[in-house]
Amino acid sequence: MLRRSLVLVAFAALAVAGCNGGGATSPPINTGTVGPTLSPTPSPTPSPTPTPAQHLYVGNDNPAGTVAQYTLPISSTSTANFSFAAPSTTSIAVDANGNLAVGDNAGHIKIFSAPLSGTSTASATFNNGTASSNGQFLFNSAGDLYAATFGTNVNVFTHPLSSASTPSSSITTSPGASAGIGFDAAGDLIVTNANSTSNLAVYAPPFSGAPVTTTAVSQAYRKLALSATQLFVGSITTAGPQNGQVDVYTLPITAASAPTFSITNGVNFPEAVAVDSAGNLYVGNLGNATITVYAPPFSAASAPTKTLTLTGVAIFGMAIGK
Numbered sequence: 001m002l003r004r005s006l007v008l009v010a011f012a013a014l015a016v017a018g019c020n021g022g023g024a025t026s027p028p029i030n031t032g033t034v035g036p037t038l039s040p041t042p043s044p045t046p047s048p049t050p051t052p053a054q055h056l057y058v059g060n061d062n063p064a065g066t067v068a069q070y071t072l073p074i075s076s077t078s079t080a081n082f083s084f085a086a087p088s089t090t091s092i093a094v095d096a097n098g099n100l101a102v103g104d105n106a107g108h109i110k111i112f113s114a115p116l117s118g119t120s121t122a123s124a125t126f127n128n129g130t131a132s133s134n135g136q137f138l139f140n141s142a143g144d145l146y147a148a149t150f151g152t153n154v155n156v157f158t159h160p161l162s163s164a165s166t167p168s169s170s171i172t173t174s175p176g177a178s179a180g181i182g183f184d185a186a187g188d189l190i191v192t193n194a195n196s197t198s199n200l201a202v203y204a205p206p207f208s209g210a211p212v213t214t215t216a217v218s219q220a221y222r223k224l225a226l227s228a229t230q231l232f233v234g235s236i237t238t239a240g241p242q243n244g245q246v247d248v249y250t251l252p253i254t255a256a257s258a259p260t261f262s263i264t265n266g267v268n269f270p271e272a273v274a275v276d277s278a279g280n281l282y283v284g285n286l287g288n289a290t291i292t293v294y295a296p297p298f299s300a301a302s303a304p305t306k307t308l309t310l311t312g313v314a315i316f317g318m319a320i321g322k
Contacts, residue, residue, distance in 0.1 A: 052322065054276055055081075057100065058284065058291065058310070059089030059317030067092060067102055069116060072276055072320070074293065074308050082118035086110065093137035093145065094321030101145050101161070103134030103317070109147065111161050114322070126165045129155045135179045135194075136223045137319075144168075146189070148178040154191060171207045180224035180233060184251060192221040192233055200233070202253050214257045219247060223318075225273040225281070226251070230260075230298070232281055234270030243268045243287050248298060266292040266304040272318035280305075284315035291315070 056070040058080075068083035091103035098114035102122075107130075110122035128134055128147045135148025143159035152174035155167040176193025184190060189203040191211070198221035201211035219235035226232070231249040238244070244267055247259040268287030275281055281294040289311070292304040 054320055055094075055322065056274070056276075056282065056291075057092050057094060057317075057319045057321070058313065058315060059086065059092045059102065059272075060312075061088055061090055061105060061314040061316040062312070063087055065089045065314075067100065067112075067317075068313075070308075073280075074291065074306060076307055076309075078308055082116075084112070084116070084118055084120040086112075090316040091134040091137045091147070092317040092319040093139050094319045095139040095143055096141070096322065097143075098322035100319075101137050101139070101147075103128065103137055103147065105133055105316075107131040107133055107149070109134070109137075109145075109157075124161055124163045124165065126157075126161075126163055129153070129167045129170065131155070135177075136181045137317075138181050138183065140183065146181055148181045148191070150177050150179055150194065152176070152178070154178050154181055154189070169207075171203060173201060173211075176201065179222050182224050182226045182231070184226060184231075184253070185228065186252065188252075190224065190226075190231065190253060192224055194221050196220065198235070200231075200249070200253055200257065212253070212255050214253065214255060217247070217259065219245075221247075222270070223272050225275045227275050227279050227296075232273050232275065234267075234273050234283065236269045236271065236286075244270050246270055246273060246281075246283060261298075261300040263294065263298065263300065263302050265302060266290075266294075266307065271316045274318050274320045276320050282318065282320065284318040286315050289313050289315060291318075 054072045058068045065087045066083040067086045068080035088104040090105045093101045100112040102110045107128045111124040112120045113123040131149035133150040135150045138146040145157040147155045154171040156169045157165050158168040179194035180192035191201045197216040199216045200214045203211045220237045222234045224233040236244045242264045245262040245264045268285040270283045271286040272284035279296045283292045291308045293306040294302045295305045
């Protein structure tokens with residue numbers, strides 16, 4: 001009887017302890033949170049880096065010539081941001097920093113340093129070797145200038161460029177007249193030979209060996225431009241009903257390469273061509289002072305999506321860049 005009483009007392013003590021918060025179960029911890037648990041505040045999403053604006057540079061071969069800058073994309077009513085004096089401009093190239101190399105029809109080269117404006121003047125002036133004319137100009141990624149001569153060579157000028165610059169090397173293109181030049185994705189130099197019949201010559205680095213040449217076509221090739229998959233070259237031949245055409249080749253260029261098709265709609269003596277970062281083709285037409293723009297994909301039926309008509313401009317040189 002005594003043992004049963006002790007057990008009842010023990011149970012009663014445990015019950016009292018439980019009511020007073022004792023025992024093995026701990027009270028809830030106050031976390032300071034009211035209501036449902038909130039998710040952490042998300043970090044701000046980084047803004048995408050804006051694509052730098054590209055510019056189109058157009059040279060005027062008239063004696064009172066200029067170089068004009070347009071912001072892309074252009075429209076039929078675009079006006080130049082500015083223009084600066086550059087008489088008889090036939091050739092333009094823009095480097096990665098926005099500096100321009102400008103050539104005239106007497107073999108002179110002038111460098112205009114960024115930032116450019118309507119009051120820009122040459123920071124350096126030198127000759128394209130012994131050339132009496134200039135073909136297409138081109139900068140490589142290192143800032144070296146390649147200058148076609150409309151003769152039997154392409155001259156190379158190592159940066160930095162100054163009024164004391166002379167060719168550091170010369171790439172022989174005989175027997176062709178080097179008019180247009182461009183680099184393909186492999187770093188090969190492609191040259192248009194501007195004879196009464198024209199072809200393409202491909203020189204592998206370091207450009208000292210014999211080129212791979214395509215079969216001549218009955219065209220008068222001038223400057224060229226490249227996209228990732230195609231090469232565009234202007235021809236000023238008057239053969240056929242049109243006033244010139246743009247021949248389109250599929251890359252890479254081999255000895256068996258021939259024009260895949262030609263663009264003739266809106267073309268009028270195309271002395272200059274260029275391609276922007278979106279793959280659009282720009283054609284500078286000397287015959288009617290227009291810049292015609294073509295959108296990919298290209299074909300023989302391609303027609304201009306935009307036509308900008310200039311006044312009093314003899315379009316010979318054109319470049320797209322910073």
